[in-house]
Amino acid sequence: MATRYHIEQYCRITNGRISKNGALVFESAETEFSAFIKTAYKTLGIAYSKFFKMDSLSKLALVAADLLLVEEPEKNMALVFSNNASSLDTDRKHQQSIQDPDGYFPSPAVFVYTLPNICMGEISIKHRLFSENSFFINNRFLADNLFDYTNSLLAMQKAEKVLCGWVDFDHGKYDAFLYVVAKNGTFTHSKESINQLYQTI
Amino acid sequence: MSEIYLSHNNVVSNYGFDSLAAVNEIKQEKSSLQLIDDSQILSKPVCTSRMDTEKLKEAFALLNPRESYTRLEQLLIVSLEKTIKASGVPLNERVGLLISTTKGNIDVLDTQNPFPEERAYLTVLGDKIKDFFGFQHEAMVLSNACVSGVLAIAVAKRFIQQGTYDHVFVVGGDLVTKFILSGFNAFQALSDAPCKPYDKDRVGINIGEVGSSVLVTKNPNALAKESVVVLGEASCNDANHISGPSRTGEGLFRSIESAMKQARISASEIDCISAHGTATIFNDEMEAIAFNRANLQATPINSLKGYFGHTLGASGLIETIVGMHSLHQNTLFCSKGFEELGVSKPLNVIGKTTQKSLDIFLKTASGFGGCNTATIFKKVAS
Structure with missing residues (x-):
């Protein structure tokens, strides 16, 4: 089922590669995420003073969102994200800091990232988006609910555009696929088309 | 566009096993907060509200579970069972399940916890609830910090208006855990006395634990009287x-x-x-x-x-x-x-x-x- 809305642009970050609208924009042989994302952040010329204080999920989401939002004038843009691991990578770090009474040292700077929606907060701050954020958990990338929910937000005029997709970070593995849905755009907004864009990159 | 209702509902809390058990006490201005000294959750006494573990186990056993369920799953299932039953809505392909939680089974990350770490994945929690009742669709899980519960109602409404479902059961809950208390304590946000919202002497929050559920529906018939x-x-x-x-x-x-x-x-x-x-x-x-x-x-x-x-x-x-x-x-x-x-x-x-x-x-x-x-x-x- 297609709607009157379109996918304006999309991006993907996984396995050392960053692409936008199907074209490679950054590639690295670096296998470790923190080194990879740091080089990508610098090479792509992204500027956000808190970047190095953020957890891996937020770094992944912020870089992915920046690819699509850096030249975006529309500020009435809702964020609808999903993933499998929620914030478990940071949850494990917080748990380690409280597991043993001898080494008990919980940190507010870690604890605040133990929620998946924090990465949407970071993107909202950087791009001055006073819009709706929703974070769903699915065990795999699933276009169905994102498609219905995005159509609802646009039809109810809750936003002019919606930035949606998948940002997952777990056990060092990372995968981000974000796309912008708007009234006008190059790609069809349908469940099939979303799945196709996700699978062919 | 059709109207969307909030209808049958349940709260499983320290007050009791239904919404009215809580409402009747609230009407009398009685708090369910109490000081608990449990080194498993915090090294100092903490002011909180939790459902009594034995009472919860008893209520859950009445539902004849066929496997072991975590504390949170028990809370959610006990609450949702009452709401589904009261509503009389058959769980067919037009019915959705939406879970609102910030941390789910986060207590399983503790090495002392008998459940495997996989249980911390929120979709595993979703599957447990879905399978217990036999919902026909995968559970949707919303994890959006402290606004999750209110946002979940809007999410359910939108999925119904989009035609994805006719009815959505929303179930929400989180546990009082060492994970959560240690974090809020590190923020110096916890009050060791009952909290005092908007008061000049307020010093911070208390964390509490409930299971709750509500039917969101477009059907104007068979609504609960408080809909x-x-x-x-x-x-x-x-x-x-x-x-x-x-x-x-x-x-x-x-x-x-x-x-x-x-x-x-x-x-x-x-x-x-x-x-x-x-x-x-x-x-x-x-x-x-x-x-x-x-x-x-x-x-x-x-x-x-x-x-x-x-x-x-x-x-x-x-x-x-x-x-x-x-x-x-x-x-x-x-x-x-x-x-x-x-x-x-x-x-x-x-x-x-x-x-x-x-x-x-x-x-x-x-x-x-x-x-x-x-x-x-x-x-x-x-």
Whole structure:
């Protein structure tokens, strides 16, 4: 089922590669995420003073969102994200800091990232988006609910555009696929088309 | 577009096993918060509200479970079973399940916990609930910090209006764990006495634990007598700070304005507000600013955190449920713990439970990540 809305642009970050609208924009042989994302952040010329204080999920989401939002004038843009691991990578770090009474040292700077929606907060701050954020958990990338929910937000005029997709970070593995849905755009907004864009990159 | 209702509902809490068990005590201005000294969750005594473990086990055993379930799963299942049963809605392909939680089974990360770490994945929790009842679709899981419960109602409404479902059962809950308490304690946000939202002597929050559930439906027949219509809802980010509320109440103010616009009502038509009111210095101040900007400073307002504590992913849901009963009983519930206004702008905090004819209420919530939500509900005309 297609709607009157379109996918304006999309991006993907996984396995050392960053692409936008199907074209490679950054590639690295670096296998470790923190080194990879740091080089990508610098090479792509992204500027956000808190970047190095953020957890891996937020770094992944912020870089992915920046690819699509850096030249975006529309500020009435809702964020609808999903993933499998929620914030478990940071949850494990917080748990380690409280597991043993001898080494008990919980940190507010870690604890605040133990929620998946924090990465949407970071993107909202950087791009001055006073819009709706929703974070769903699915065990795999699933276009169905994102498609219905995005159509609802646009039809109810809750936003002019919606930035949606998948940002997952777990056990060092990372995968981000974000796309912008708007009234006008190059790609069809349908469940099939979303799945196709996700699978062919 | 068809109207969307909140109908049959349940709260499993320290008060008892249904919504009225809690509402009847709240009406008497009785808190369920108590000081608990349990080194498993915090090295010092903590003021909290938790369902008694033995009572929960007994209630759960009556449902004949065929495998082991975590504490949170038990809470959610016991609550949801009562709501499904009361509603009489058959769980066919037109029925969705939406789970609202911030941390799910986070206690399984503790090496002492008997359940495997995989149980911490929120979709595993979703599958357990889905399979227990035999829902035909995968559970949708919403994890959006402390606004999850209120946002979940808006999400359910939207999926129904989009035609994805005819009915959605929303179930919400989070546990009082060492994980959560150690974190809030590291923020120095915990109060060791019952919290005092909006009061000049407020010092912080209490964390509480409940399971709660509600049926969201487009079917105007067979509604519970306390049912409400969702008139408008909105959610806006502060775009300011991930752990500190906005100094201008920006996101909350915008959420309220947007929800009122959708509801096509003005501030003067709102009879009462069920606010977030965590009793931290900064949250309550932010809310006072936002409510004043929205011209709601004279509207009777309460925070229910003094009864349950902050129940995280369930908080917006139980506070909405109590709000439904408040409308139905035409009663403004006292904002427990409040004595003298301690925010910089005027608010009409409800100091005493009072009878009053009520029709429309506003529910708000705010949370980490800068998120805010506002939803407006109207009593279903009898």
